[in-house]
Amino acid sequence: MSRPVSRIANTFARLASEKRKALIPFVTAGDPSPMITVPLMHAMVDAGADIIELGVPFSDPMADGPVIQRSSERALKFGVGLNDVLAYVGEFRKTNQMTPVVLMGYANPIERMGMKVFAERASTAGVDGVLVVDYPPEESLGLLETMDAAGIDVIYLLSPTSSPERIKLVSAAARGYIYYVSLKGVSGAANIDTSDVELMIAKIKAQTKLPVGVGFGIRDGDTARRISRFADAVVIGSRIIQEMETATPDTAVEKVRELLADIRKKMDS
C-alpha cells in the first residue's frame, strides 16, 4: 500500500503522543442555515474538536432519531445537496489544512452523483473520510476501492449486535477509525451504559489496530470523559444540534463553542 498517511491517521497519532482522546462533533451541513456551516466548523475546531463529521442531508435518514432528522429537513429546505456540502469543505480547507473532515450520510446521494465523480470531487475539496450508514462492507467493495484510490478513508460502523464474525469483517474493511454505535437504537436516543460499551470496545480492539470511536447517546462532558478512558474518540451529534435548536441564528455558533469547550475540558481532566 502506497497511500499517503492520512490526516485522520496523523490526528490520532498526535493525540496518542499527547495522551489525549479525539473529540468528534457531528453537525448536518446547511443546518440551521447554509451560511453558518463553515464558521461553525471553525468554531468547533477552536473549541477543541479534533475531527469534524459533517452530515450530508438526506430525505430519508432511516438510522437517525428525530433530532438529526429535523436537522436534515432544515438543510433540505435550503436545497443543500452533496455538491454544496463539498463546497463547504473546500471553503473550510482554505484556512484549515489540519483538521480532518468526514462526510457522514446515506448511500443514495453518492449513488446519484456517481462513485468516481464523488471520489474526485471529495478529494479535491479536502474530504478525509466517508461514513455511509447504509453501505455495509458486503455492499461497498466498489466504494472501498474507489475511495482508497482517492486517498479517502471509508469508515464503518459496529454496533452492540455485531457478532464476532462481523467485527472481524468490518475491521478488515475499515480505514481511518471504527465508529462504534453505542446503543441499539437511532442517533440521539437514551443515555448509554458505559460498562457495556467498554466490554464491546475491548472485543473490537482485539481485532483491529485502528482507533475506535464511540457515538450515539453521549450527551454530556461526564459521559464523554468516562467513554474516553477506554475509547479513542467520542462523537457528539444530536446534543449539539439540540443546542442550536434552542439558540437564535446569531448565538448558535457561540453556544456550540461553549458546549464543546466544556466537553473538551472534562475529557482532558
Place this chain on the structure above:
Amino acid sequence: MQMQAENYNFPDAKGHFGPYGGVFVAETLQAALLALTIEYEKAKADPAFAAEIQYELKHYVGRPSPIYHAKRLSEELGGAQIYLKREDLNHTGAHKVNNTVGQAMLARRMGKRRVIAETGAGQHGVATATVAARYGMECVVYMGSEDIRRQAQNVYRMKLLGATVVPVESGSRTLKDALNEAMRDWVTNVETTFYIIGTVAGPHPYPMMVRDFNSVVGKECLTQMPEMIGRQPDAVLACVGGGSNAMGIFYDYIPDRNVRLIGVEAGGDGVATGRHAASLTAGSPGILHGNRTYLIQDANGQIIDTHSVSAGLDYPGVGPEHAWLKDTKRAEYVAINDDEALAAFHRLCRTEGIIPALESSHAVAEAMKIAPGMARDKVLLVNLSGRGDKDMATVAERSQTVSGVPQ
C-alpha cells in the same frame, strides 16, 4: 432468453436480483436480518411450516380465491376476455393477508411476541393487526399522519383489532416515512420485535420472503386458468406500488414466456406532470429502504414526494425484483393516471357489481385500455388485489364530475 426464464432463480444468496436488491442497512440491523434469513430458510425446508400456512390460508383467509370471467365488461369492450383473480374476497379484503400470515408464523417460530408494521392505505396494517390478534401478539403500526387522515376507516379497524397506530409526522408523512419509522423501532427493539414488511421491498430477505408468501396467488392461477379455459392467459396484469400483489401473481408465470407480464404503476396526474408514483416508468436506480432499485428522486439523490389517488401505490421506490424484471424485459411496466383508474373503478362497479380497490383499479384500467385492440379469443388475467370499501371517501370526493355517480 427462454432458457434464462426457465432457470429463473433469484435472488442470489445475498439477496441480489442482478444489480438490484441487497442489504443496504446500518450495522445494528445486520444481525437481525441474518437471523431472519436463516430462520426463513429453515422454515421453508420444514413441511410442518408449509402445512400450517396452508391450513391458515384455507380456513382463516378463505383460499383459494376464485377467478371470475368479467363477461359483461369484456363484451362491452369488444376485444380480449378479462378474467379477475379475486384477491378482494380474502379475509381483510386484500392480498396483503397472504404475507402477514406467513410472517406471523415465522415470528412465532422465532419467539417474538411483538410485531410492527408500516402501512400506507392501511391494508397491510389491518392485515398485520388481524394476524397479531389471531396469534395473541402485541402489534404497533406506523402510518403517516397524512395517510391517517385519508384512511380513517382502516385506522379504526386496526384499533378495533387491538393494534396501536402511531402517527408519523416526519418527511412527507406518507408510506415511505412510516417505513423509516418502523425501521427505527426495529433498530431499537430488535431483540423482542419482528418487523412485518408489507411489500416486496426492503433489505434481503424481505423482497424474496414477501414474494414467496404472496406467490400462492399465481400458483392458484396456474391450475385455475386451465380448468376454466383450457390454457394459460395471454397476459397477466397487476398494479405496482411496492409490488407485492404483482410479484405474487407474476412469480410462477416467469418461466412461461408465452404469458406477458404487465405491471401497472400509478401515473397520478400524468407522468409528464411530475406528480406521480411511477418509479419504474419514470425513475432511476438508487438506494432506499435497504435495497437498490428504481426510485423517484431529484438531481441530488433526495427522494421526491409522490402522488397517487390510491394511498397504497403512493411510494417512491419499488421492489428490486420488478427492477430486474424490467431491465431483463421479462415484464413490461406502464402507468395509469388517477382519472383513468377512477373511470375503471366506476365501470367495474356498474358492469360487474364489483367494487375494486383504487390500487387494483389501475390494473383494471390498463386491461380496459388494451383489450379492445386484441382478438376476442385472447385472455387477460387481472389481479384484483383488493376491495374498494376503504376508498369510499376518496372516490366520492374525486368523482363529483363523473356523470351518474351518486354524490
